[in-house]
Amino acid sequence: MALHSTHLRRTVMAALIADLLLATGAQAQTTDNPVDSSSTVVVSGIRASLSSSLNTKRLQDGVVDAVSAEDAGKFPDTNIAESLQRVTGVQIQRNGGEGRYISVRGLGPEFNNVLVNGRTMTSDTGGREFSFDLLSSDLISKALVYKTSQPFLPEGGIGSTVDIQTARPLSGKAGHSFVVNGSGSYDSNSEKKTPNLSGMYSFANPERTFGVTASLSYTDRASKQNKAITDAWNYRDVSLINGNLNSTGLTMADVTTKKLYIPQSFGFQAEDESRKRLVGNLTVQFNPSPDWKLTADALYSHLDQRNKVIAFSDWINPVVLGATVNGSDQITSLLRPGATFYANNPELAGSGKLLGEVNSNDMIVKGGDRLSITSAFGLNSKWTPSPDWKVEGDVSTSRTTSSSPDMWVVAGMVPKNGDVITFGSTPSIVFGDGIADPTAVRAHAVSNGDVRNKDQLYEGRLNLSWKHEAGYFQGIDSGVGYSQRKVSRTEWNSDSWNTYSGYHLALPSSLFTVTPFENFLGNGAQVPNAYLSFDPYAYMAYLNQRSTLTQSNDPALYLDTSVYPNGPMAIDYTKPSTWAVKEKVSSIFFDSKWEGDRWSANAGLRFVHVQSSSSGTSRVLLSATKSPNDTTYILNYGPMSTLTVDNSYNSVLPSANVKFDLTREMLLRLAASKTETRPTLNQMGVTNSYGGRYGDVQTGGGNPYLKPMKSNNYDISWEWYLSKTNYVSAALFQKYVRDFLESRLVDVTLPQYPGEVVHDTRVRNGQKGKIKGAEIAGQYAFDNEVSWLRGFGVTANYTYVDASATREADSGLADCGYPGLSPQSYNASLFYENSKFQARVSYNWRNHFSVDCGGGSTQPRNRAAYGQTDASLRYNLTPTLSLYADFINLNNARTHEYALNETQFLTLEDVGRRVNLGLRASF
Numbered sequence: 010m011a012l013h014s015t016h017l018r019r020t021v022m023a024a025l026i027a028d029l030l031l032a033t034g035a036q037a038q039t040t041d042n043p044v045d046s047s048s049t050v051v052v053s054g055i056r057a058s059l060s061s062s063l064n065t066k067r068l069q070d071g072v073v074d075a076v077s078a079e080d081a082g083k084f085p086d087t088n089i090a091e092s093l094q095r096v097t098g099v100q101i102q103r104n105g106g107e108g109r110y111i112s113v114r115g116l117g118p119e120f121n122n123v124l125v126n127g128r129t130m131t132s133d134t135g136g137r138e139f140s141f142d143l144l145s146s147d148l149i150s151k152a153l154v155y156k157t158s159q160p161f162l163p164e165g166g167i168g169s170t171v172d173i174q175t176a177r178p179l180s181g182k183a184g185h186s187f188v189v190n191g192s193g194s195y196d197s198n199s200e201k202k203t204p205n206l207s208g209m210y211s212f213a214n215p216e217r218t219f220g221v222t223a224s225l226s227y228t229d230r231a232s233k234q235n236k237a238i239t240d241a242w243n244y245r246d247v248s249l250i251n252g253n254l255n256s257t258g259l260t261m262a263d264v265t266t267k268k269l270y271i272p273q274s275f276g277f278q279a280e281d282e283s284r285k286r287l288v289g290n291l292t293v294q295f296n297p298s299p300d301w302k303l304t305a306d307a308l309y310s311h312l313d314q315r316n317k318v319i320a321f322s323d324w325i326n327p328v329v330l331g332a333t334v335n336g337s338d339q340i341t342s343l344l345r346p347g348a349t350f351y352a353n354n355p356e357l358a359g360s361g362k363l364l365g366e367v368n369s370n371d372m373i374v375k376g377g378d379r380l381s382i383t384s385a386f387g388l389n390s391k392w393t394p395s396p397d398w399k400v401e402g403d404v405s406t407s408r409t410t411s412s413s414p415d416m417w418v419v420a421g422m423v424p425k426n427g428d429v430i431t432f433g434s435t436p437s438i439v440f441g442d443g444i445a446d447p448t449a450v451r452a453h454a455v456s457n458g459d460v461r462n463k464d465q466l467y468e469g470r471l472n473l474s475w476k477h478e479a480g481y482f483q484g485i486d487s488g489v490g491y492s493q494r495k496v497s498r499t500e501w502n503s504d505s506w507n508t509y510s511g512y513h514l515a516l517p518s519s520l521f522t523v524t525p526f527e528n529f530l531g532n533g534a535q536v537p538n539a540y541l542s543f544d545p546y547a548y549m550a551y552l553n554q555r556s557t558l559t560q561s562n563d564p565a566l567y568l569d570t571s572v573y574p575n576g577p578m579a580i581d582y583t584k585p586s587t588w589a590v591k592e593k594v595s596s597i598f599f600d601s602k603w604e605g606d607r608w609s610a611n612a613g614l615r616f617v618h619v620q621s622s623s624s625g626t627s628r629v630l631l632s633a634t635k636s637p638n639d640t641t642y643i644l645n646y647g648p649m650s651t652l653t654v655d656n657s658y659n660s661v662l663p664s665a666n667v668k669f670d671l672t673r674e675m676l677l678r679l680a681a682s683k684t685e686t687r688p689t690l691n692q693m694g695v696t697n698s699y700g701g702r703y704g705d706v707q708t709g710g711g712n713p714y715l716k717p718m719k720s721n722n723y724d725i726s727w728e729w730y731l732s733k734t735n736y737v738s739a740a741l742f743q744k745y746v747r748d749f750l751e752s753r754l755v756d757v758t759l760p761q762y763p764g765e766v767v768h769d770t771r772v773r774n775g776q777k778g779k780i781k782g783a784e785i786a787g788q789y790a791f792d793n794e795v796s797w798l799r800g801f802g803v804t805a806n807y808t809y810v811d812a813s814a815t816r817e818a819d820s821g822l823a824d825c826g827y828p829g830l831s832p833q834s835y836n837a838s839l840f841y842e843n844s845k846f847q848a849r850v851s852y853n854w855r856n857h858f859s860v861d862c863g864g865g866s867t868q869p870r871n872r873a874a875y876g877q878t879d880a881s882l883r884y885n886l887t888p889t890l891s892l893y894a895d896f897i898n899l900n901n902a903r904t905h906e907y908a909l910n911e912t913q914f915l916t917l918e919d920v921g922r923r924v925n926l927g928l929r930a931s932f
Contacts, residue, residue: 025148035523054847054883055840059788059804060734061151069668070611071157071680072740074099078176087895087925089149089173090141091879094155097740097786097806099169100834100855105232105282106898106920108278109142113154114742115780115810115858116168117829119750120686120718126306129163131409131464133312135380136689137165143310143383145226145288147190147207150176155496156742157680157724158664160598160613161472161486167686167720167744175768178210178220179294183213192893192927197901198233198920199281205229205925218296228286235529236278237436237536237917238320240910247271247340248328250357254344254427256330257353264357269358270339270868270913271329275436276322277529277536279379283315288289300393306405310387316377321540323368323428323438330427339913342431347424347441369421369512370444371453372521374545376416383409397484399474405468415458415500418545420521422449423512434905436914445539447518450550452509454641458502459580468492469815476602483602486613490596496690497589506575507636507643508561509552520548530919553578562637582800584649588625588694588711592687594618612665619660623713624653625695633699633761635708640702642762652695654713658780660685674731680724688750690714692772699761707766708759716774721745725803737787747777749814751828751862778814780827805837831856847883852876860906868908870915877902889931897923 061077074096086092090108091760102110102118110118118138123130155162155170162170190207206227213220220867247269252259266894291307323345327335330344345368351358364727387405394400426441442449472488524542551557567577575581587905600613628646637645662681671677694711701707726740756766786806791798812827833856840849853878861870878900883893899922906916 050456055258055802055842056711056734056790059802063730063734063736065151065153065420067153067676067728068728070157070609070668071159072678072724073156076152081134082360086881087146089144089146089152092264093141093152093171094853095804095836095838095851097738097784098156098808098834099154100458100731100831103143103904103920105234105280105284106923107142107230107284107797110138111141111171112829112831113169113171114156114744114782114808115812115827115830116403119689120166120168122163122166123249124163124169124170125308125385126174126389127172127385127403128385128405128493129407129466129468130385131383131407131466131494132385133379133409133411133462134689135464135466135691137687138689139171140381142286142310142552143381144173145207145228145286147209147226148175148224148288148290150174150180156740157666157678158662158668158684159721160394160600160615160664161488161613162616163490163684164596164617164660164662164684167718167722167746167840175290175292175308176209176222176224177292177294177304178211178213178222179296179302181211181213183215183217186211186931188929188931190662190927192870192925192928194230195924196230197922197924198235200230201231203229203231205927210431217528218813220294222290222292224288224290226286226288227600230282230284231923232282232284232923234278234280235919236280236283236320236567237276237530237914238278238322239272239275239432239436239915240322241273242270242913242915243273243327244270244868245327248330249332250328250330250346252354253331254350256350257866258356258897259354260356266761267334269332269334270337270418270909271327272325272340272430272432272913274324275369275430275432275438275914276320276323276371277526277540278318278320279526280659281317282377284670285313287311287384302391304389304390304391306385306387308361308383310378310381310383312381314377314379314381316379316599317765318375318377319540319542320371320375321444321537322371322374323430323440324371324374324421325430326368335669335912337910341433341912345428345430347427347509349425350427358435368424369453370424370440370442371419371421372450372541372543374416374418374543374548374929376414376458379411379413381409381411383407392424398475399472401472401474402470404469406463406468409462411462413460415460415502415546417454417456417457418548419453419517420541420548421453421512422451423451432912432914434907434911434914435917440537443521444537445541447521447523447541450516450518450521450541451512452514452516453512454510455503455505455508455549455552457505457549457579457580458500459582461499462497464494464496466492466494473921481603481605483604483609485602486598486600488598490594490598492594493592494594494690495589495591497587498694499585499656501580501585503578503580504573505549505552506718507641508558508563510562510569510578510636510641514557514560520551522543530838539819549578563643565647584628586625586627588623588627588696589623590624590690590693590713592690607670608668610665610667612663614661617660617662617685618657619717621693622653622655622656623693623695623711624651625711626651627696628732630697630699630761635703640704641881642699642702642706644699651796656713658716660717660719674729676726676728676730678724680722682722683719685717685719686750687717688712688772692750701888704765706759706762706765708757708767708769709771711814712771714772715750715772717749718746718748718750718774720747724755731789735787735789738785739804740784742784743781745777745779745780748774749776749778749827751775753862776814778812778827779813780810780830782808782810784808800841800843802840802842803838804840805835807833807835809833828859828861831858845885848881850880850895852878868913871907871909873905873907873911875902875904876900891929893927893929895925895927 017865062075067073101108123139151174188209192205209224211222251263289309332343385407423441429439470490476484521541598615603610631647633642667700669677698709728738754770790802836853838851880896904918
């Protein structure tokens with residue numbers, strides 16, 4: 010009777026919790042509890058994936074979440090990052106609407122260590138952040154998110170360590186098996202249809218001593234992103250003219266100067282993108298004996314992303330008419346004067362007066378192509394010489410190369426009439442002149458470059474495990490590891506930026522094409538009907554003609570073939586600017602295992618020694634002279650120079666995890682650890698960059714003296730497993746961080762810019778602070794409670810993060826939060842499944858977060874709260890053949906960014922909706 014009442018109480022409590030989760034939009038999933046034969050719900054599909062993930066979570070020593078494929082080639086989403094966003098505390102950052110990076114518990118992609126089969130993968134970014142869009146989800150069997158540290162995990166993940174595991178042939182059934190997927194995608198913005206194909210073959214012999222798995226995936230996507238853009242908000246001196254666009258005869262007495270927040274520009278951008286990805290994977294397993302297992306892996310990824318980007322920008326000089334200013338000294342609307350206004354008010358346009366630089370309507374072509382190739386190889390050996398001893402050795406190598414054009418090509422018009430611009434959560438603009446007149450275009454600045462990145466990694470480890478029962482003591486795991494990594498970047502550029510800057514050269518109309526704005530942002534924000542597009546290479550070829558160069562800003566310089574043998578517009582491949590960072594990491598760890606009555610624990614430490622060497626070769630900046638036609642500088646470079654900086658440090662990283670079995674279904678976990686994240690290698694280069702204008706010179710570059718960011722972490726997690734599929738959990742965490750890595754501005758003086766204060770912005774160690782938060786999660790299936798709910802299930806989670814930071818008083822960033830940290834996030838899914846049909850709809854939401862803290866006169870960049878709805882359908886035609894459909898961004902969510910507050914508009918991005926329809930066959 011007691012047992013019956015206990016079971017009844019648990020069943021009633023489970024139902025109440027499930028109802029609560031539904032009412033609050035929390036997370037749940039289905040169950041495989043037995044029911045009568047007439048209504049049996051088979052544990053397959055979505056349930057199988059959820060059950061496998063939950064079993065993985067329950068058996069771990071620390072706080073771990075997982076996403077699992079129910080079967081080979083059936084990962085829950087078409088993108089791995091988009092599956093991980095359903096893990097509690099995980100948010101993603103998208104590229105063209107597709108998940109690329111993850112943040113965990115408020116810490117951005119560079120603070121999360123991503124492994125593939127326990128190995129570090131190289132990156133196409135030059136940093137440590139992992140691009141999830143390089144891999145196809147078809148070859149993935151499981152992804153584990155370690156939220157608490159353990160000694161065996163490679164250091165680097167203050168936020169988390171994510172281990173992506175590919176399919177293993179000896180983990181499945183014996184014999185041959187094939188899986189083939191074919192689908193077509195449709196993008197609502199581009200209105201284009203593209204194909205996707207994947208296949209997987211697996212074989213294991215009857216004795217299960219030899220197996221092979223091979224997979225190949227091809228993805229083709231054509232998308233379009235539409236944006237309204239303000240480049241930045243600045244806090245600077247603004248000249249306010251007391252008048253209107255029809256005023257005449259004004260003098261300097263009609264002008265007052267006040268320090269205000271002012272937008273730098275406002276305009277629109279259209280980005281057509283083609284993304285083709287080929288991913289292949291091969292795994293061979295061989296067991297020479299029952300106690301010896303060998304696994305060899307090879308992975309190849311080829312991503313070819315082509316972007317055609319053109320922007321139309323209304324440049325705003327800090328000289329405005331009729332400005333309205335709110336109580337926070339922020340301009341909310343303005344009249345931007347044109348050439349006619351200055352012609353009617355010559356006293357304002359004279360030498361040394363206000364006109365320093367003309368207002369312009371700019372057409373800008375940007376280079377956004379990305380060719381990324383990754384290859385990885387690994388060999389793993391597991392040997393069990395006796396029941397008490399295990400030896401594991403693993404060696405691997407990974408290599409990524411990437412290339413992209415570094416292009417910023419500007420043509421513009423000098424408007425005769427003024428523009429009316431109003432700022433708020435969504436700005437509006439009324440152009441005084443037409444912006445689609447090809448006869449009115451003039452030449453301006455050109456930046457033309459070629460960038461190549463390379464990331465090469467060699468890694469090896471040897472682990473030894475000893476099981477020994479002596480009271481509570483259960484044994485020791487230990488290991489040594491070594492890795493050697495080199496990240497390098499080579500860049501070639503033209504010296505073309507100021508060749509024609511200043512809009513003094515009229516251009517032939519044949520270079521430009523009138524292009525309509527078709528349903529751009531729903532025709533909101535008073536978008537013009539058309540704009541001018543142009544081929545940047547044809548444009549540069551025209552400017553590079555000797556007959557045209559006679560009208561450049563410095564004909565004697567730019568016509569000198571000894572300096573520019575192929576003209577200033579051509580990339581000079583004889584003068585590369587390079588930097589490289591080599592990093593050698595040696596590590597050793599010890600982890601003791603303990604177990605008692607209804608509890609278990611592990612405690613140990615990891616010791617790490619890091620040596621780095623940063624070197625670079627670039628031209629030395631000799632001097633900077635003012636351009637005759639605008640407020641930029643002409644930079645005069647000297648010969649190539651090489652610089653090398655060495656650095657080294659040691660780290661001791663202890664960690665401990667304790668698990669208590671409160672009941673057969675309920676666990677309590679406690680964890681404490683010290684973790685670190687090393688600076689990304691592209692932050693440690695020794696090169697420098699120069700830019701800006703008169704009175705606002707901007708420099709930047711790498712910092713080879715960076716130290717790792719360190720964190721002391723404390724976690725507590727409560728987990729209640731209601732069945733093999735159903736659970737609820739709650740967790741608290743706290744991180745004490747120091748030496749936080751972020752972009753920070755320091756004012757310096759440079760001899761190349763006499764009399765100027767130079768704003769130097771680069772990554773520096775700075776703040777310390779505290780990150781604390783709470784997580785709740787659950788999943789539940791309604792197969793036994795109410796008959797009409799059978800087959801339905803819910804999953805949901807919620808994360809709250811609070812952070813405080815202490816920065817240096819002169820950093821200018823005292824009120825800026827941690828970049829990438831959203832105070833709140835949640836996601837919820839509702840699904841239905843029977844033997845023939847599966848359906849799931851999911852909603853993912855994250856609060857606002859800081860993208861960049863800014864620096865100097867430039868204000869921070871923040872991203873507004875964002876929520877996206879996705880759905881998937883699957884219908885099983887036969888046990889081996891199924892139709893499926895995925896719907897991405899059903900609610901057509903748009904990304905919105907702003908500066909200090911939402912009235913300081915920065916970006917509104919529309920990526921549209923995406924549909925994927927396909928057929929899957931297995932045999």
